[in-house]
C-alpha cells in the first residue's frame with residue numbers, strides 16, 4: 001500500500017490554503033467612496049497623490065510616482081534615469097521577463113549576470129565579469145523580497161559610473177541594513193499586480209530621492225506633461241501609464257493593513273526556514289545578515305535531488321502538490337536569456353540588439369553562461385507561494401509534514 005498521495009495514499013492536507021487576494025469591507029468602502037465621488041481619474045481625485053506620498057514614505061523614499069503596472073514602472077524608471085540608445089544594462093538571468101523588456105523597449109540592451117547559489121539574487125562577481133565600456137546600469141532584482149547585496153552593487157556602480165535601478169516588484173517592506181529598498185540606488189520599481197502583496201489587480205510605483213528624476217518620471221507616465229504646465233503642453237515623449245483613483249484607493253487600504261500581513265508572512269517563513277532546514281536535501285534560501293526585513297513574497301528553497309535518489313524536481317513538486325501543498329511550483333523554468341524573445345530576437349521595431357556589438361560581435365544570447373541560474377531553473381528551485389505563509393500553525397505544520405513524508409517515501413516514486 002503506497003503512502004504518497006501521488007501513488008494513491010492519503011494526502012497530508014485536504015483543506016485549501018488561504019486565498020489571495022485578501023480583502024474585507026475596507027476595500028469595498030474605499031472603492032464605493034471613489035465611485036460615488038465621481039472622481040475616478042488622478043487628474044480629478046486625490047487618492048493617487050495620497051498613495052504616492054504614503055508608499056514613498058513607507059519605502060524610506062522622498063518621492064513616489066504611481067504607474068499602471070510594475071512593468072511600466074521599470075520602463076518609466078529607465079527613461080526618467082535618461083537611459084540612452086545602445087546602453088547595456090546588467091540584470092540577473094533569474095527574474096521575470098519585465099526586467100528585460102523594460103530595457104529592450106528603451107532601445108537598450110539587457111546583459112545577464114548569474115545569481116548567487118545561496119540567495120538566488122544577482123551575484124556581484126558575475127556582474128563585474130560582464131561590465132564593458134557600454135555598460136550604463138545595473139538592475140538588481142530583490143527576488144522573493146530578499147534584498148540584493150546593495151552595498152557591493154552600489155560600490156561597483158560608483159567605480160564604473162553606472163546607474164542602479166532596483167526591480168523591487170516583489171519587495172514591499174523589504175529592508176537592507178535597516179533601510180527600506182527602492183531608493184537605495186537611483187530609483188526602484190514596485191508592482192501591485194494581482195499576485196502581489198499590495199494589489200489592485202494591476203498597478204505599480206516608482207520611488208526615488210532625486211527630485212529631477214521624479215519630475216521626469218511623473219512627466220513620462222502622464223503623456224510628457226510637466227508639473228505646472230498646461231494640459232495640452234507636452235515637453236517630452238511619454239505615454240499614459242497612469243494609475244486610477246479606484247486602484248489607488250484599494251492599495252491605500254492594503255498599505256494600512258500591510259504591517260500586520262508582512263509580520264504574519266515573516267512568522268510563517270521563520271517557522272518553515274527552521275523546520276525545513278532539518279530535512280536532508282531541503283535547503284531554504286539563505287538569509288544574509290544585511291537583510292533586516294523581507295516581504296517573503298515567495299518561500300524559495302533548494303531541492304537537492306541527490307538526497308531523494310535522483311528524483312527529478314518536477315516529480316517532487318507534483319508529489320508535494322498531491323499532498324495538498326498548493327500553490328507551490330518550480331518557478332522560472334529557463335534562464336531569461338533563453339526565452340525565444342531573446343534567442344530569436346522577436347522585437348518588433350525595438351530591434352537594436354540585432355545590430356548591437358557586445359565584446360566585439362553582435363550580441364548572441366545563446367553565448368551567455370549562467371550555471372547557477374541554469375541549475376535553479378532545471379533541478380533545484382522550489383517556490384512555495386506567499387499565501388501558504390499566511391496559514392495558521394496547523395497549515396504550516398502540514399507543509400513540514402508533507403516534505404518529511406516525501407523524504408521518507410520518495411522511493412515510491414523512483415520506479
Ligand SMILES: *Cc1c(COP(=O)(O)O)cnc(C)c1O
Pocket residue numbers: 069070071072095096098099141167169170190191192193202203204
Ligand atoms: C511582478 C514582477 C514584475 C512586473 O510587474 P507587473 O505589475 O506584473 O507588470 C517585474 N519584475 C518582477 C521581479 C516581478 O515579480
